[in-house]
Amino acid sequence: MLAFLIRRLVQSVVVLLVVGAVSFGMFRFIGDPVNNMLGQERTQADIEQLRDRLGLDRPVFVQYALFLRNAVQGDFGVSYRQGRPVADIIAERAPATLELAAVSGVMALVFGIGLGVLTAINRNSWASSAIMTLSLVGVSLPTFLIGILLIYVFSVQLEWLPSFGRGETVDVGGWSTGFLTQSGLIALILPAITLGLYQMTLIMRIVRSEMLEVLRQDYIRFARARGLRERSINFRHALKNTLVPVITVTGLQMGSIIAFSIITETVFQWPGMGLLFINAVQFVDIPVMAAYLMLISVLFVSINLVVDLLYFAIDPRLRIERAKA
Amino acid sequence: MIRQFAEFWQSDFGWKFRHSPTAVLSFVVSVALVMAAIAAPLIAPTNPFDSASLNLMNGFSAPLQPNAFTGELFLLGTDDQGRDVFSTILYGLRVSLFVGVLAVLFGMVLGVTLGLIAGYVGGRVDGFIMRVADIQLTFPAILVAMLIFGIAKGIIAPQYRDQMAIWVLIIAIGLSDWVPFARVVRGATMVEKNRDYVQAARLIGRKPVAIMVLHILPNVLNPILIIATISLALAIIAEATLSFLGVGAPPTQPSLGTLIRIGQTFLFSGEWWILLFPAATLLALALSVNSLGDWLRDALNPRLK
Numbered sequence: 283m284l285a286f287l288i289r290r291l292v293q294s295v296v297v298l299l300v301v302g303a304v305s306f307g308m309f310r311f312i313g314d315p316v317n318n319m320l321g322q323e324r325t326q327a328d329i330e331q332l333r334d335r336l337g338l339d340r341p342v343f344v345q346y347a348l349f350l351r352n353a354v355q356g357d358f359g360v361s362y363r364q365g366r367p368v369a370d371i372i373a374e375r376a377p378a379t380l381e382l383a384a385v386s387g388v389m390a391l392v393f394g395i396g397l398g399v400l401t402a403i404n405r406n407s408w409a410s411s412a413i414m415t416l417s418l419v420g421v422s423l424p425t426f427l428i429g430i431l432l433i434y435v436f437s438v439q440l441e442w443l444p445s446f447g448r449g450e451t452v453d454v455g456g457w458s459t460g461f462l463t464q465s466g467l468i469a470l471i472l473p474a475i476t477l478g479l480y481q482m483t484l485i486m487r488i489v490r491s492e493m494l495e496v497l498r499q500d501y502i503r504f505a506r507a508r509g510l511r512e513r514s515i516n517f518r519h520a521l522k523n524t525l526v527p528v529i530t531v532t533g534l535q536m537g538s539i540i541a542f543s544i545i546t547e548t549v550f551q552w553p554g555m556g557l558l559f560i561n562a563v564q565f566v567d568i569p570v571m572a573a574y575l576m577l578i579s580v581l582f583v584s585i586n587l588v589v590d591l592l593y594f595a596i597d598p599r600l601r602i603e604r605a606k607a
Numbered sequence: 608m609i610r611q612f613a614e615f616w617q618s619d620f621g622w623k624f625r626h627s628p629t630a631v632l633s634f635v636v637s638v639a640l641v642m643a644a645i646a647a648p649l650i651a652p653t654n655p656f657d658s659a660s661l662n663l664m665n666g667f668s669a670p671l672q673p674n675a676f677t678g679e680l681f682l683l684g685t686d687d688q689g690r691d692v693f694s695t696i697l698y699g700l701r702v703s704l705f706v707g708v709l710a711v712l713f714g715m716v717l718g719v720t721l722g723l724i725a726g727y728v729g730g731r732v733d734g735f736i737m738r739v740a741d742i743q744l745t746f747p748a749i750l751v752a753m754l755i756f757g758i759a760k761g762i763i764a765p766q767y768r769d770q771m772a773i774w775v776l777i778i779a780i781g782l783s784d785w786v787p788f789a790r791v792v793r794g795a796t797m798v799e800k801n802r803d804y805v806q807a808a809r810l811i812g813r814k815p816v817a818i819m820v821l822h823i824l825p826n827v828l829n830p831i832l833i834i835a836t837i838s839l840a841l842a843i844i845a846e847a848t849l850s851f852l853g854v855g856a857p858p859t860q861p862s863l864g865t866l867i868r869i870g871q872t873f874l875f876s877g878e879w880w881i882l883l884f885p886a887a888t889l890l891a892l893a894l895s896v897n898s899l900g901d902w903l904r905d906a907l908n909p910r911l912k
Contacts, residue, residue, distance in 0.1 A: 537746075542749075562757070579746070
């Protein structure tokens, strides 16, 4: 197990170094960083100073190392468009994205697993087939169309929910949260559904098919013969054994939630990191793009590592197999 | 031609096709949309990009209702600039399909080539190619495509950006979906390269490239068709998403996604047709291609026979 862990760790570091190289390459070779960062009013002394600070006269590898050192310390440079440190801008935007992602993630997990179990147990009821048909639509509809559809129904026609923004936010120790105000909570509903729907349907379909598989096994029949209650059989015996594939998919989907938040945030003009990134792409604001890319990859890599670790925690068979090999 | 068609009709595959309503329906819808896209200049009542034919007075005509000022009638209404929505959809469909098909072709050629090399050569080359694939799979395809688009935008001079946008999109989407092709071809190649016919080809002294292209490739092509169809649906949605986000097809050459982006701004003012019809067309296209791909996968899967 230790060897496996070390191999995964090395792989993760390689991924991060590659992403760092891409970010550095963008920063260094697209346009002239000095021109981009200083703007119109600059003196020769400013140029020299910045050149020196970025180490532009040194070998490329040294520059890369400098770039990585700054990045690790949270210094991603200054946004070309806003003229402020990228780290500040991102810190300001992060709470919006993280709150949205957390709510959609929890929603996707709870409803996904719940509906998956229900449709597997009551396989032949009309409600199950209705849910399955609906989920097919959920998987194939593009995210942004779901968002527009929700806005049309709940904001334009019914006028129940707001169509853009976060509502009122409260500042708690530098973290602006929308959880504490009514308008903040209401504003979360539509974006969270838009973002979580795809993940929810995916989790539901996997839980359902795994459950159907497991419910056919002998030990379930045996548990039933022993006279255990249905609820205990379904949740303690069956659901537990479907969890490995569910965790793989859920873990990887947590990454996609962050990525798809770019789309959801654009539809709902949600002031998070995704909207920041898409604006950066539109205006070629390289430092912001580079910083977002590196943050996202750290996130993805850690999620993948955690998923790997969870395998061991959940499936004892894996521990034995790896120990032998 | 007719004889071949009859043969296909009588084959197992043809029988399955005829007896699946989903397959027939999605095939008909896909073909109809492709035909409409190809014949757009012939079918479209107006050329939406010829500014001489536009009349601002025609702006915001509702579908099938004569315009209040000019009395002209438009099948699906007009947008704010008096462009006929039906015509813009036909031209937008053209852009969407063009980008989708070329992107899948690009990803397919790249993936198949790398998969063949990885599977046939093996060893370090294989390890390297598959590692790159793993790393790329860590990131969602749409994010990779956005990033490539952003980088290209930084490199290309501003005056060429709009012209090049379509090609950048094709490359960005193509580069983001080569991995499934490479994986499948690599697996199949590793099986095929130990077969007798490959050994024989090697014995008579054929070069590795010839063996890969002429001997192995024809035998690993079957699953590629399925992946390509499913990839096409994904590529169409990816293109629409990028264009919707404003990092895709420019307004001067709008795809369905760009049209939806434009239409969304009229959501609150009541001109629903500018948004609804492009969105419905995109949905019909994506759903039909997607279910065709799903059906192909089931029908050609030998394990399900």
